[in-house]
Amino acid sequence: MEILYNILTATIISGSLSIILVIAEYFFANYGDCKITVNNKKEIVVKGGGNLLNALAENKIFIPSACGGRGSCGFCKVKALDGAGPVLPTEKPYLSASELKDSIRLSCQIKVRQDIKIHIPEELFNIKKFKAKIVEIIDYTYDIKGITFQLLEPNTVDFKAGQYMQLETPKYEKSKQVISRAYSISSIPDIKDSIQLIIRRVPDGICTTWVHDYMKLGDIVNLVGPFGDFYIRDTEADIIYVAGGSGKAPIKSMIEHFAKYQSTRKMTYFFGARTTKDLYLTEEFQEYEKTMPDFTYVPVLSAPSPDDGWTGKTGFIPPYFKDYIRDPLNTEAYLCGSPGMIAAVEKELINLGVAKDKIYFDSF
Template identity: 30%
Template structure:
C-alpha cells in the first residue's frame, strides 16, 4: 500500500513539475507582450502573442462583426493580413474561405492568432460602426408563417443613414421561450399547428449574437427594419433539435422592448454606374434587396432594374403589394415573383417553378445578359442555382454580387 501511494505521489509530482517547466519555458521563448498591430496603415494597437486578431481589434474599438462566438463558422470577421504575423490559416478557415480569398491573404480574425507584429486591413465600415447601443422595438408583425418584420427606433445620437445592403448584429439576452405562448395571427395558426412548431421550447443561458440584413427604406430614417426568419428544425425533429436561439427570441419581442445592436457592417452595396441591374432573392434575402431597390428608385435612378423573387407558396410571399406598386410607378422597374409549389387555394396565376428557371427564361432573350449586374441574396441552394444559371448565360463573376453570410 505504501509503495502505491508513494508511486502515485511521484507521478503527480512529475506531471506538476513538467507543467510548471513548460509554462516557464513558454514565457521565456514566447514573451507575452510587446506586439504591434497596425490597422489600415494608420492606427496601432498593442497586443500579446497568442491573442486572436478579433479580440485585439474589438478591444481597440474596431467593431469587426462576428456572430458565431469565435468558432470560425459564420465567416463575418474577414480581414486582410498580408504578412506572417498571424501565422498560417487554420483548417476552420479553409472550410469557409475560398482559394481566391486565401490567395488574397483574407483571414478570419477569430481564428488568426498573433505570433509577431502584424499589419491588418479591415473594411472601412468597421472603423465607423457603433456597437453596444440599445434600440426600442416600435412594431413587430408576421409577414409569413416563419418570417417576422421588426422595426427598431434607433437612439437619437446614432447615425441612421444606412447604405442599402448593410447588416447589423443583434444580441439576444439569456431567455426561455415556450412557443405555445406566442400570439400568432389567425392567418398563420394552421401552418404552425400542422408543422408542430407550437410544441417547441427553447432556452439560452448566455447571450447570443447573430447578423441580420437591414430592410430599411429611405423613408425609414431613424429606424432599423429587420426581416427575421425563424430557424426551425427539420420536420419530425422538433423535439430532438432546438430552433435558432436568436431568431426565437426575436419572434417573441414586443413593441416597447429594447434590443442590443451593433453596426452597420457589410460591403454588399449597389455599384455606382449605369449598368442594368438584376436582383434575385428568396426567403429573407428579401431584406437587403428591398433596401437596395428602394434606395435606387428614391434617388431617381434611370437604370433598368429587374427583381426576381422566389417563394414556395402564396403564404411565403411578402411585400408583394409594395413591389407591384413600385413597378406601376416606375417604368424602369419590373417585379417577377414565382412560386415553386403553389397551394391549390392560392389561385396563383403568376410564374411558377424555381426562381433561377424564371431568371433563365427571361434573360436568355435579353440582348446582352453579360452586360448586366446581378445582386443575389437568399438560401444557399438558391444562390448556387442562380450562379450556375448566370454562368451558362455567359455572365462573368465580376458582374455578380451576393451576400454570403446566409439568408
C-alpha cells in the same frame, strides 16, 4: 492497483500545477499597458491580458465575429504583423496553409501581452456598435418578421443598400450567452436614424428563436455594422433580382432606394416562394411598378396548393429569365438565397450571356 495509484497521483499533481498557474496568472501576471497599432496609422493602448478581438471592440474597432469570440466561427481574422505570439492549436483548424503563411490569425485567440501590430481591411474602421430600441415588429408571414430598430447611440448610421448588420441577442431562457448573427438591412440608406431587419425563423436557431418568441417592443439591443460587399453598383445597367423568403431583405432595401429616386433603370425582381402563405409585401412591390415604369415584380410559386387560387407564374424561376432580359451584356444580377439556388440562377444567367462578374450574390 499500482497503475491506478500512479494515474491518480499524476492527475492530482498536474491538476494542482494547473490551478497554481491560473492563480499565479491572476495575481502576478501584469502585462501593463500594451499598444495595438492598426494598419500603421491608428494606435490604441489597452490593459494587457485580454484577447485582441475584445480589446479592439472596446476601442470601437469591430472585427466580424459570429460566435462572440469563442473560437468557433473562424470569422475574426486579422493579419498579425508583430507581437501576437505563436499560433494556438485552437486557431489552426480555421486557418488555411496560405493564411498561416500570410500571418492571418483569429483575433479572439490572440492574447494581448505585449505591443502588437496588425492589419485589417480599411472598411472595418466604418463599423460601429449601436445601442438600439425595438420600435416595430411586423409579422410578414407565419415565419418571417420585420423588426425596426430605433438607433439610440450612436443615433445615425451610413450604409449601402444590400449590406448587413450583426444583431446581438441577450442571454435568455434558451441561451446561456450573448450571441450575434448577421441579418441584411431591409430599410433604405436615406433613413439614418433607424434600420429594419427581416428575420425568418430558423429551427433550433438561438437568435431567431429569441426574435420570434421572446423579443418585444421596447427591448434594447446591440447592433454592429454595417458589413458586406453585396450592394448596388453605380451603373445604368439593367438589373435582375432573385430572392425568396428573408432573402427579400437586401433586395427590398435596393428597390426602395431606387423607388425613392424614381429610377428609370430596367429592373425585374423574381421572388420565389412555395405557396401564397410565403408571399409578403406583394402589394408594396406592385406599387413600385407604378412609380418606376421599368420595374417589374414577378412572384413565382413552386408548389401552390389548389386552395391558393394562384394564377401567376409557377415552377422554377430560371426558365423565365429569357422573357425579361433584353440585353445580357448590359445586365447585372443581384441574388440572395441558398447556395443551390444561387448556383442554378447563376448558371442560367451565364447561359443567357450575362457576364459572371456582373452577378453579385449574398449566399445563405
